Amino acid sequence: MIDRAVADSLPRKNGELVFEAPWEGRAFGMAVVMHDRGAYRWGDFRDRLVEHISDASVPYYESWLGALESLLLGHGLIEQGELKTRFQDFKQLRRDPVF
Amino acid sequence: MNGVHDMGGMHGFGPVPIEADEPAFHASWEGRVLAMQLRTRGKWYHLDEFRNAIERIPAARYLDAGYYERWLIAIETLMVDKGVVSPGELATGHVMTPAAAPPQRPPDDRPPLRPRFDPGDRVVARNLHPESHTRMPRYVRGRRGVVRSVSGPYLLPDTNVHGGSRDWEPVYAVEFSALELWGQNANTVICVDLWESYLEADV
Amino acid sequence: MSDRHTHDHDHDHDHDHGHHPEPPSDAEARALALESLLREKGLISGEEIDRIVSAYEHDIGPMIGARVVARAWTDPEYRRRLLADAAPAVAELALGGPSATNLTVIANTPEVHNLVVCTLCSCYPWAVLGLPPSWYKSPAYRSRAVREPRAVLHEFGLELPDSVRVNVWDSSSDLRYMVLPERPVGTEGWSEDELAALVTRDCMIGVARPQTPAAARS
Numbered sequence: 001m002i003d004r005a006v007a008d009s010l011p012r013k014n015g016e017l018v019f020e021a022p023w024e025g026r027a028f029g030m031a032v033v034m035h036d037r038g039a040y041r042w043g044d045f046r047d048r049l050v051e052h053i054s055d056a057s058v059p060y061y062e063s064w065l066g067a068l069e070s071l072l073l074g075h076g077l078i079e080q081g082e083l084k085t086r087f088q089d090f091k092q093l094r095r096d097p098v099f
Numbered sequence: 100m101n102g103v104h105d106m107g108g109m110h111g112f113g114p115v116p117i118e119a120d121e122p123a124f125h126a127s128w129e130g131r132v133l134a135m136q137l138r139t140r141g142k143w144y145h146l147d148e149f150r151n152a153i154e155r156i157p158a159a160r161y162l163d164a165g166y167y168e169r170w171l172i173a174i175e176t177l178m179v180d181k182g183v184v185s186p187g188e189l190a191t192g193h194v195m196t197p198a199a200a201p202p203q204r205p206p207d208d209r210p211p212l213r214p215r216f217d218p219g220d221r222v223v224a225r226n227l228h229p230e231s232h233t234r235m236p237r238y239v240r241g242r243r244g245v246v247r248s249v250s251g252p253y254l255l256p257d258t259n260v261h262g263g264s265r266d267w268e269p270v271y272a273v274e275f276s277a278l279e280l281w282g283q284n285a286n287t288v289i290c291v292d293l294w295e296s297y298l299e300a301d302v
Numbered sequence: 303m304s305d306r307h308t309h310d311h312d313h314d315h316d317h318d319h320g321h322h323p324e325p326p327s328d329a330e331a332r333a334l335a336l337e338s339l340l341r342e343k344g345l346i347s348g349e350e351i352d353r354i355v356s357a358y359e360h361d362i363g364p365m366i367g368a369r370v371v372a373r374a375w376t377d378p379e380y381r382r383r384l385l386a387d388a389a390p391a392v393a394e395l396a397l398g399g400p401s402a403t404n405l406t407v408i409a410n411t412p413e414v415h416n417l418v419v420c421t422l423c424s425c426y427p428w429a430v431l432g433l434p435p436s437w438y439k440s441p442a443y444r445s446r447a448v449r450e451p452r453a454v455l456h457e458f459g460l461e462l463p464d465s466v467r468v469n470v471w472d473s474s475s476d477l478r479y480m481v482l483p484e485r486p487v488g489t490e491g492w493s494e495d496e497l498a499a500l501v502t503r504d505c506m507i508g509v510a511r512p513q514t515p516a517a518a519r520s
Binding site for chain 3: 115159166234235236238253255270274280285286287288289290291292293
Binding site for chain 3: 019027049050062072077082
């Protein structure tokens with residue numbers, strides 16, 4: 001858990017955190033930057049997001065991440081195998097999360 | 100849809116080829132291939148053609164080639180297809196004839212707005228139930244409303260999937276009463292943005 | 303790359319915090335995997351992501367919309383331009399942030415109260431309000447705002463007489479909506495700064511009204 005001093009210093013808008021955890025910000029940032037670089041139209045991202053958030057049990061930014069993954073996989077910018085492998089690398093602490 | 104994200108506990112990937120301090124590119128040529136792709140895509144070919152070119156690589160060659168080598172093969176294939184380079188030039192590495200200019204592809208080929216409906220027109224949202232993408236919310240299908248305003252045109256999301264056909268259509272803010280949508284008379288209206296092909300005139 | 307350690311899982315790790323970190327959550331590991339791959343492929347840089355995150359955490363937020371509202375309250379010509387074509391009018395104030403293309407500003411009047419929602423996902427006017435609050439993205443808001451808006455407003459503490467029309471806007475296309483609330487009574491002669499301070503994010507979505515001067519003082 002985040003301790004109080006850190007929590008109070010986190011960016012808030014109207015008293016709420018903009019991002020509950022750093023990974024949410026990274027997921028958001030990646031989606032925006034890849035769009036700005038021309039990898040896809042925002043409407044395409046939106047369509048994927050709609051598909052993913054139809055599962056109401058999934059937290060919002062996880063749906064966001066799912067939409068981004070499927071869009072980048074669909075466009076051939078990343079491959080399923082390497083994504084799975086890299087995920088396991090981080091889960092198993094074989095890779096340093098600070099880079 | 101089944102989640103690509105549901106990765107935990109999956110089998111069959113073999114030993115993980117861990118590389119200490121793995122560099123971004125294993126050889127400088129890989130970086131150059133990436134740079135080439137970023138500069139040629141969108142200009143000489145679009146993403147789907149690129150993906151298709153990779154898919155066209157014969158299976159044995161595909162499996163042998165690494166990630167960036169497949170990109171290189173795809174770019175070579177497309178540049179020959181588009182007549183930018185000839186197979187002879189590729190083989191020798193020398194220019195024989197200068198390439199023609201890339202096709203004119205303005206970033207946003209948006210046509211002028213030519214709306215079928217005007218503000219104040221009575222319309223009905225068509226009762227469409229498409230399998231794929233649509234932005235017409237279910238709750239307005241078959242319902243009658245009035246056009247409030249027109250904007251655009253914007254690309255119709257239903258057909259513009261994976262760089263498919265680019266149908267530009269006006270988008271209308273259509274006002275529906277709560278009575279029409281929910282059977283309640285609560286002095287409430289709901290405006291929904293609808294592409295032109297979602298609508299019919301209400302006669 | 304650090305050496306691998308074999309772990310005795312019964313061992314108490316308290317004395318060794320920095321050396322044996324917690325594994326990341328699945329979501330975190332997914333984000334790390336994606337970012338590290340995209341960076342290695344040269345498709346994205348960490349700095350670009352940093353810039354976007356920082357912009358939305360610090361610079362792009364409802365204070366932009368509040369300035370737009372305050373200007374519209376004090377300058378009738380600006381208000382007219384804003385309602386006719388929002389993007390250039392927002393740009394006039396040079397408040398920074400992304401361009402407000404596709405934005406439409408809808409004005410509240412004594413007869414009509416506007417409310418914005420995206421029933422299909424979570425579309426929101428980022429350029430003037432920053433990122434949406436969690437409740438805006440919730441299934442409850444998305445489903446009920448079009449179906450029973452007065453009940454939703456009641457839950458936000460806003461009561462409207464039946465004589466006031468409620469106009470809900472479902473952001474189902476590329477267009478984005480922001481509400482221009484009514485200027486509170488008793489603010490004659492106030493500066494734009496003072497007026498902007500009364501304008502909250504919730505008023506520009508439509509689930510609230512700006513505070514009255516009396517309430518703001520207390």
